[in-house]
Structures are given as C-alpha cells and as structure tokens.
Amino acid sequence: xxxxxxxxxxxxxxxxxxxxxxxxxxxxxxxxxxxxxxxxxxxxxxxxxxxxxxxxxxxxxxxxxxxxxxxxxxxxxxxxxxxxxxxxxxxxxxxxxxxxxxxxxxxxxxxxxxxxxxxxxxxxxxxxxxxxxxxxxxxxxxxxxxxxxxxxxxxxxxxxxxxxxxxxxxxxxxxxxxxxxxxxxxxxxxxxxxxxxxxxxxxxxxxxxxxxxxxxxxxxxxxxxxxxxxxxxxxxxxxxxxxxxxxxxxxxxxxxxxxxxx
Amino acid sequence: xxxxxxxxxxxxxxxxxxxxxxxxxxxxxxxxxxxxxxxxxxxxxxxxxxxxxxxxxxxxxxxxxxxxxxxxxxxxxxxxxxxxxxxxxxxxxxxxxxxxxxxxxxxxxxxxxxxxxxxxxxxxxxxxxxxxxxxxxxxxxxxxxxxxxxxxxxxxxxxxxxxxxxxxxxxxxxxxxxxxxxxxxxxxxxxxxxxxxxxxxxxxxxxxxxxxxxxxxxxxxxxxxxxxxxxxxxxxxxxxxxxxxxxxxxxxxxxxxxxxxxxxxxxxxxxxxxxxxxxxxxxxxxxxxxxxxxxxxxxxxxxxxxxxxxxxxxxxxxxxxxxxxxxxxxxxxxxxxxxxxxxxxxxxxxxxxxxxxxxxxxxxxxxxxxxxxxxxxxxxxxxxxxxxxxxxxxx
Numbered sequence: 001x002x003x004x005x006x007x008x009x010x011x012x013x014x015x016x017x018x019x020x021x022x023x024x025x026x027x028x029x030x031x032x033x034x035x036x037x038x039x040x041x042x043x044x045x046x047x048x049x050x051x052x053x054x055x056x057x058x059x060x061x062x063x064x065x066x067x068x069x070x071x072x073x074x075x076x077x078x079x080x081x082x083x084x085x086x087x088x089x090x091x092x093x094x095x096x097x098x099x100x101x102x103x104x105x106x107x108x109x110x111x112x113x114x115x116x117x118x119x120x121x122x123x124x125x126x127x128x129x130x131x132x133x134x135x136x137x138x139x140x141x142x143x144x145x146x147x148x149x150x151x152x153x154x155x156x157x158x159x160x161x162x163x164x165x166x167x168x169x170x171x172x173x174x175x176x177x178x179x180x181x182x183x184x185x186x187x188x189x190x191x192x193x194x195x196x197x198x199x200x201x202x203x204x205x206x207x208x209x210x211x212x213x214x215x216x217x218x219x220x221x222x223x224x225x226x227x228x229x230x231x232x233x234x235x236x237x238x239x240x241x242x243x244x245x246x247x248x249x250x251x252x253x254x255x256x257x258x259x260x261x262x
Numbered sequence: 263x264x265x266x267x268x269x270x271x272x273x274x275x276x277x278x279x280x281x282x283x284x285x286x287x288x289x290x291x292x293x294x295x296x297x298x299x300x301x302x303x304x305x306x307x308x309x310x311x312x313x314x315x316x317x318x319x320x321x322x323x324x325x326x327x328x329x330x331x332x333x334x335x336x337x338x339x340x341x342x343x344x345x346x347x348x349x350x351x352x353x354x355x356x357x358x359x360x361x362x363x364x365x366x367x368x369x370x371x372x373x374x375x376x377x378x379x380x381x382x383x384x385x386x387x388x389x390x391x392x393x394x395x396x397x398x399x400x401x402x403x404x405x406x407x408x409x410x411x412x413x414x415x416x417x418x419x420x421x422x423x424x425x426x427x428x429x430x431x432x433x434x435x436x437x438x439x440x441x442x443x444x445x446x447x448x449x450x451x452x453x454x455x456x457x458x459x460x461x462x463x464x465x466x467x468x469x470x471x472x473x474x475x476x477x478x479x480x481x482x483x484x485x486x487x488x489x490x491x492x493x494x495x496x497x498x499x500x501x502x503x504x505x506x507x508x509x510x511x512x513x514x515x516x517x518x519x520x521x522x523x524x525x526x527x528x529x530x531x532x533x534x535x536x537x538x539x540x541x542x543x544x545x546x547x548x549x550x551x552x553x554x555x556x557x558x559x560x561x562x563x564x565x566x567x568x569x570x571x572x573x574x575x576x577x578x579x580x581x582x583x584x585x586x587x588x589x590x591x592x593x594x595x596x597x598x599x600x601x602x603x604x605x606x607x608x609x610x611x612x613x614x615x616x617x618x619x620x621x622x623x624x625x626x627x628x629x630x631x632x633x634x635x636x637x638x639x640x641x642x643x644x645x646x647x648x649x650x651x652x653x654x655x656x657x
Contacts, residue, residue: 052425052556053542055434056280056441062424074554099278100541104555126278126541130268151282153444158285176282177442 003092003120004145004168007043008203008224014256015169015225016041016216017205018232018249019096021048021061022078023068025237031081033242037232038089040246041253045089046123046227049078049097056098056125058180060230075105075113083117094121094147094168099131107135115142121168123147129165136165145169152176152192156199163200169225172196173208180230181211185219193222213255220259228252263508263575269458270546272581274574277457279437279544286444291459293364298466303363307356307467314388315345315355317470321478321635326605327618331625334632337487339475339503341639342610346411348640349471349499350381350452356467358385361448368392368447372436374401374429374495375566375613376408377640378452383417393417396435398428401565407644426559429495429569433543453496454573457544461573468502475635476506483633489514489624491617492637494534494587495567497576499614499639508584516624517576518616520562521589529561532589533572534580542571548580563592563652564612564645590616596652598622599642611640612648 007015018037022030030047037045050068054061075097082093095114102110102124114122122144127135129148139146145168150159153176163170172193175186186192189206196204206219207227216226235244269275277287297303311317319340328336341349354371361369369391373379379395386393395412399421402409412419425431433456440449454461454468479487490507492500494517507513522530530536537548542557550558550570562568579585590598595612598619602610610618617636625634642649 055437101555149281153285178438
C-alpha cells in the first residue's frame with residue numbers, strides 16, 4: 001500500500017491534487033508554496049521538473065518551465081527540494097516531467113534518488129505504457145507509483161491496459177489538448193469518466209483545463225480527484241505572500257467537499 | 263531496412279507522445295499499411311508526381327563542377343527542379359493523399375527553411391485542403407520569400423515565438439495543435455522524424471529519389487556511384503537518396519550536417535557527429551542536449567538544417583557504420599554555394615550547399631572514373647537575400 005493509495009483508501013473525500021513547476025517564479029517560492037498547499041487542503045502535490053520542450057503543456061506551464069530553467073533548476077535541485085520539504089509535509093509528492101531529462105539522468109538513478117528523499121509517484125506525459133517497461137519495473141522496485149494517463153481518444157483496449165498498469169491513480173486528461181485554463185470542459189466528460197471507472201476500481205483523477213471551484217465540483221461528482229495546475233501557476237506570480245493561492249486552494253477544497261455530498 | 267512492429271530501427275524510434283495521440287498514430291499506421299497495398303493509391307501518387315511535381319527529376323553530369331574539383335565525375339540529382347523547388351514535394355504529396363483518404367480536411371505542418379511549408383501549401387491548394395503552417399519567428403525573418411509563397415497558396419502561416427523560435431519550436435507547436443485537433447486534422451510532418459510510423463512513411467515517399475538515381479546512373483555510366491553525398495537536418499532527402507543503395511556495399515554514403523560556426527563553438531546543428539542519445543518529438547534518436555537532458559539551441563546558416571534532432575533511421579545507420587556523417591560549417595557552405603553558381607549556373611539552396619562543399623574536397627582525393635552523386639535537394643532562390651547580406655552586397 002503506497003502513500004498515494006492511502007489518500008484514496010483512508011478517506012472518502014475527493015482528492016485535491018495541485019501542480020506547481022519547481023523554480024517558478026523562484027525555487028524559494030516553490031519551497032514556500034508546497035507546505036501552504038498541504039495546509040490549505042491539497043492531498044497530493046505534483047512537482048513539475050522543467051523541460052525545454054514541454055509539448056503537452058499550454059502557454060502558462062511553458063512559460064513557467066522556461067523561467068524555471070533560466071533559474072537553473074535541474075533534477076538534482078528538485079530532489080534536494082523534496083528532501084527539504086519532507087521535513088515539513090507528509091502528503092504524497094509526485095514528480096511530473098518529460099522523458100528526456102529522466103533518460104539523461106538515468107532511469108535507475110532517477111528512481112533511486114527520488115525514492116531516497118521520499119518521492120511517491122512519477123508522471124511522464126510523453127511516456128505511454130508502450131514505451132515505459134523499464135521505468136515501470138524500476139520504479140516499482142523502488143516503491144514509487146508510475147501514474148499513466150488516459151485521454152478522450154483512448155480506446156477500450158488502451159483503457160484496459162492503462163488501468164491495469166497505472167499505480168496510485170489514473171490520470172484522466174479531460175480534453176484533447178494541452179494543459180491550461182479553459183472556460184468550458186468537454187461536454188461528454190461525465191461519460192468519459194464513467195467509461196474508465198467501469199473498467200477499474202483504481203482511483204480516477206481528472207486534470208487539464210480545470211481552473212475554477214465550479215469546474216472542480218462538477219468533475220468530482222464522478223471522479224475520485226481533480227488536478228489543478230495552470231491556475232495556481234498564474235496566481236503564484238501575483239503576490240509574494242501567496243494569499244490568493246491559499247484562498248483559491250481553500251475554495252477548491254470546499255468545492256470538492258460539496259461534490260462529495262452532491 | 264524495415265522498422266520492427268513497435269516502430270524501432272534498432273534501438274531508435276518508437277512513440278514517445280501523449281496518450282491522446284496513441285490511438286491517432288494507431289489509426290494512421292493501419293491506414294498506411296492498407297494504402298501501401300492499394301494499387302489505386304500509388305497510381306494516383308505517381309501520376310501526380312509526374313504531372314504536378316515534375317518527376318522524374320534529372321540526374322545531371324556536372325562537368326564544370328567536376329573540372330574545378332579534380333578528376334572525379336560529379337553528378338547532381340536535380341531535386342531543385344521538382345515543383346516548389348525541393349524534394350519536400352514528394353512527401354507532402356504522398357501524405358496529402360493519405361490525409362484525404364482518412365477524411366481529414368485540415369492539415370497542420372511545421373517548416374524551417376519554408377520548403378516543406380511551401381510544398382504542403384501547394385499540395386493543400388491542389389487537393390482542396392485547409393493548411394496551417396507553424397514557423398519559428400526567426401525562420402520567418404530568414405525565409406520571407408517562402409512565407410509569402412505559402413500565403414499566396416492560401417495557407418495560414420503561424421509565427422512561433424516560444425523557445426529558440428526555429429524549427430524545433432515550430433514542431434512543438436504543430437504537435438500541440440495536433441493533440442488538440444486530431445479529430446479533424448492531419449499532421450503532415452516534413453522529415454523522417456517524429457513518432458512511428460512517420461519516419462517510415464516519409465522515407466517511403468522520399469525513396470523515389472534513390473530509385474530514380476539508381477536507374478539513371480546505371481543508364482548514364484553503366485555502373486553504380488562510388489559516393490553519394492547528401493545534407494542532413496532531419497534527414498529526409500538523405501534517406502530518400504540513400505535508401506535504394508543501402509545494400510550496395512561498394513557505394514559509400516555520406517551525410518553532411520551543419521557545423522554552423524564550428525563544432526567547438528557550440529553553435530552548430532551536427533546532431534549525429536557530436537550528439538548523444540535521447541528523446542525528442544516522439545522518437546528516440548541522437549540529439550543535441552546539455553548535461554541535464556535539456557534540448558540545446560542550434561545554429562546553422564541554413565534554416566533547413568537548424569534542428570537539434572535527426573531521424574531515428576539515421577541514428578541506426580550511424581551506429582551500424584553504413585553511413586558516414588560529417589559536418590561542414592557556415593563559411594564552407596557559402597563557398598559551396600558560390601562554387602555551384604559559378605561552375606554550373608545553378609543556385610543551390612544553402613542546405614545542399616553543405617554537401618557541395620564536402621564533395622569539392624572529397625573529389626580532390628579521388629581518381630579519374632570515380633563517381634560522386636550529390637543530392638541537390640533544393641534550389642537557392644529563398645536564400646539569395648541572406649547570401650547577399652553575408653557577402654556584404656545586400657541591405
């Protein structure tokens with residue numbers, strides 16, 4: 001039973017998963033915001049390790065990644081950050097990045113170093129299960145959950161494969177597109193969530209495009225959790241003291257609590 | 263060589279793309295497999311290749327160039343005479359027909375030098391398809407003529423301002439559009455790069471270059487060449503001409519990359535010569551990256567070679583030793599450009615100008631009857647302003 005499994009098993013509450021890019025707008029701000037996210041009601045935090053060519057990301061996270069690289073963020077600095085954060089927070093930490101930096105660092109080294117400091121999961125959007133057998137085996141041996149993604153285009157066979165192999169939870173991409181805030185989510189999202197949930201008892205969390213408490217509440221009626229990223233990134237630039245991030249996350253938490261009773 | 267069932271050439275290739283695109287690629291693969299056996303499809307492709315693109319292109323004995331370089335006989339495969347001025351039309355036409363068969367009316371493409379963009383624009387105008395071309399802001403500036411050509415043919419050119427604002431970033435943006443609009447859009451990739459099955463599809467359409475060349479050289483000289491030289495950015499013209507000769511062990515195959523301002527300067531695009539293994543734009547291949555696995559900025563005088571990745575089959579051919587990869591710098595390429603203008607009355611594109619320079623040095627060391635073929639992959643009109651500026655004769 002992994003630390004991520006505990007989130008879903010110990011409580012019936014809908015999970016709130018927050019994404020921030022490490023090093024945006026600065027490493028200090030990332031280090032400040034993560035404990036604040038945990039306090040304000042996040043259940044899992046995703047730390048984005050920046051990559052020069054983030055092709056699954058929209059403008060907001062592209063810019064955040066670019067800025068983070070300018071700030072000199074590396075895999076090493078992300079691992080050291082987790083080591084420091086583990087003194088303060090106990091919620092699961094998941095690394096999200098692209099495959100090339102991981103491949104370059106070495107899959108074995110990456111899993112080893114991540115596990116040692118207390119990383120609980122890995123998400124790599126450009127590494128579908130078809131290409132990830134090595135990472136899957138090594139991360140498993142290190143006790144790290146490798147979380148796979150599903151999308152609105154996924155066929156029954158893909159849903160079957162991903163739900164079988166994904167650990168921790170299933171990351172369901174709400175729209176065909178890149179990350180980033182959107183006014184409207186796909187109209188047939190309910191049907192998509194239901195289709196995936198019929199195939200698995202593992203938790204299904206929905207991300208991409210969720211930027212308001214209303215959207216979070218709507219999605220969480222059927223899903224086990226929601227993932228919010230770009231909106232938090234945008235708010236992080238607003239103020240030094242992160243007041244608006246705190247109040248936004250609290251509102252998301254309340255919306256999810258209401259969704260549970262919807 | 264055929265890729266394996268997972269789209270790998272040896273250890274290179276594969277499909278490193280978001281889950282959203284996997285079913286899209288599966289569908290493309292099945293469609294292409296069916297079309298490959300469909301005689302009607304190839305009859306249409308070949309008839310349009312002949313009447314629209316102007317194939318076969320000539321294999322031309324470049325006597326003036328040969329004389330100026332030594333004793334060897336140099337031939338030029340005249341892809342510069344193909345419609346829209348480069349080999350890119352072979353692939354754009356083939357994939358345009360695939361898109362039409364798949365019922366996709368909206369075409370997305372990326373372009374560096376603009377040659378693939380222009381070829382795609384022409385094919386879309388011809389086939390009645392909507393066309394959107396992503397192009398780095400820096401390349402739009404370098405290749406203004408091609409931007410206007412695309413627009414004249416009804417294509418929307420979208421300026422890409424992220425990253426290095428060149429081909430790499432245009433591909434990122436094209437992939438983002440594709441992820442978003444895959445239901446009605448076809449991504450018409452311009453080189454032998456990207457996730458499987460693209461490297462195979464593009465190679466198949468470009469391999470017409472080598473097939474024609476082989477017949478032509480045998481007809482004209484009675485023998486196979488000793489050397490074939492082609493420039494390599496993503497690598498489509500090189501794969502196109504090499505492919506028919508891979509099993510002819512006596513034919514030395516040479517891929518010429520861009521050494522930019524010199525390999526030591528770090529400002530180059532010599533992916534196979536000095537790069538390392540990694541994953542970019544959906545495939546495992548050699549690439550130019552820093553110690554952290556971040557993709558490096560590249561530099562070349564020619565926009566078409568200014569790319570930090572390379573086709574997975576080239577990576578395989580490098581490791582196997584079948585093809586030798588070398589690099590030629592900006593200044594040398596400019597020498598090659600001027601040499602061909604002067605000796606043959608042909609203005610080459612800056613991309614094959616790299617191959618011309620390499621050949622001029624190679625020829626000096628060869629014997630009388632040795633034969634070298636250069637793939638003259640495109641014509642140089644698009645580069646005139648830039649060359650004028652570099653030579654100090656322009657604005």
